[in-house]
Amino acid sequence: MADGSIGLWTVPLAVLGGAIRVSTPFLFVSLGECITERSGRINLGLEGTLVMGAMSAYGISYLTGSPWLGVLAAGITGALLGALHAGICSLPRVNDIAVGIALMLFGTGLAFYLGKPLIEPTAPRLPAIDFGWWSDIPQVRAALRVNVLFLIGVALAPILYWAFRTTRWGLLIRTAGESSDAARAMGHSVLLIRLRATMVGGFLAGIGGSFLSLFYPGSWNEGLSSGQGITAVALVIFARWDPLLCLWASLAFGGAAALGPALQSVGVTSGYHLFNAAPYILTLAIMIITCSPKRTLTGAPAELSITR
């Protein structure tokens, strides 16, 4: 097989590969944020959580030699940041959006501080499963090298969808998000439910960060995440707080984010930076189309400050 024989097919293949590879952090952050927002609180700090997760995963993987311990460490770091967010938000008259902005700055700052010695060394990466073994074309094989975290994320979306509908915990989270008075009347502490929901959300976002540093792009540096966390938070809004829609939206975003590098690989370099901004432009465009000033969004948790 000569390289030229697939020619322009490189672009859709790379976009497909990107949809699988690049979408994973979007997927984890959006599923985590979905849980948090369903409980009636918005955590804009997940951008910082993502970067902290990436840094701690890389550090632990480097120190212990086990990338899976790194993933766990990233999750725990994320859960701690989530606990911090929920803790401050449970004080009276504190705005959750503002706390999210603060933790976004705090998380990225702390990650850059602690991650300074980690830019040089090489840490063990996460392994990939080769689903492209049947093909002779290197681009197809590259596109189908899939990480286990992606599969976990894909499985998690329907599980969450089911859990929100049928499990006790899912119902409690939704009750807290729809009417804190109702949850309180049932004898549950709304603050506690939201604390747990924010911690689980942070845990997932941290794991999303570990994917960035341990698989793709697969190194730690200060430019690792530029807005993927905040894009994923916006993604939850137009996914209508539905975990299954989060999955499709994340895949679309991964594909959009891979467009720039894919076009560059076939020699289209002129609009490189603009194509790199495709996920942000796409987010904004979809929000413009799907939002409306006249009614609150269908499926929006009633207690959410962002929709009130």
Next chain:
Amino acid sequence: MTTEAADPVEAVGTVAPAADAGFLQRHGGAIEYVLIPGVALVGALGVFGIFVAMFGKSPLDLYFYMYYGAFGTWFSWQNTLTRAAPLILTALCTALPAQLGMVIIGGEGALLIGALSATSAALLLQGMPPLIVQIAMVIAGVIGGGLWVMLSGALRQYRGVNETISSLLLVYIALAVLNHLVEGAMRDPASLNKPSTREIGAANMFGSIPGTDVHWGLVFGLIAAIAAYILIYHTVFGFAARVAGGNIRAAKIVGLNVSKLILTVCFLAGGAAGLAGMVEVAAVQGRTNANLAAGYGFTGILVAFLARHNPLAIIPVAILLGGISASGGLLQRRLGLPDASVLVLQGIIFVFVLASDALYGRIGFLKGKS
């Protein structure tokens, strides 16, 4: 000798009417607005000291070098004031929409677009008298930044898109537009390592305030902050904005044009940040390149929140945070702290300031009950 001499002075100082219950009743609120952020700031510095101590550095050295690097010498004062200038302007970008109850965090994007517009204006008008070029740069910077943030306001008003998220997304889009133009259409072929636009020309630069190394951007910042204060607290327009911010239904019932208010305030907010970008080009960099994305827009958010969105309070707070970032270099050289330590401290301060919101109206002795 010296301590005895100081005693009477101190005694005079403590005869202030602080113990008078009536005084507290009248001014308790105002004292709260100074005391509570102050306590939050001290708490944040304390936590940062502990954080630094965990890495084996002395907190006392830290505080000394922070003070020395920020306000210790005339040189460090000038450094601090130079950094405070863009912070005042980017803080206004968050503080003005906050009067309407909007949380705009896209000052960085407006700064970049303002810088780009100002540079374009200067490059188009090459050969014109410097004064005309400079005025054109100011206008272009304000309009560029203003329209950029007005977009977030319009999306919120006409499409119900959350302004916090849209303004942050626009930061990344602004950065992409800047990189695209700087590496493409506007690139100076001579800039090999760091793609940049052509220089605006030495004659068109703003220069320093006589007798100092502080550039004229500081004056722009001071004028903008004072103008914003007058606009918000002493004009009908500002009153209308605060009414709409307090209760949007009431504002509509009394016939206020809320759309116009939102668009105008967002334009002014973005214009301030755009002016910051213009100042960075016309007084510091001399051209546009990726160096402009230095985080002034994000630190500005912190300044606005710490100043509780009061334009006059923004001035001292911007100087304080300008000082913190000015001391970063010294901390790096003398204590071996990474440059990100300034970011960590800013993050801690931000968290403490927000948590301290819970304290308002709860400090017993300020209620004047005695």
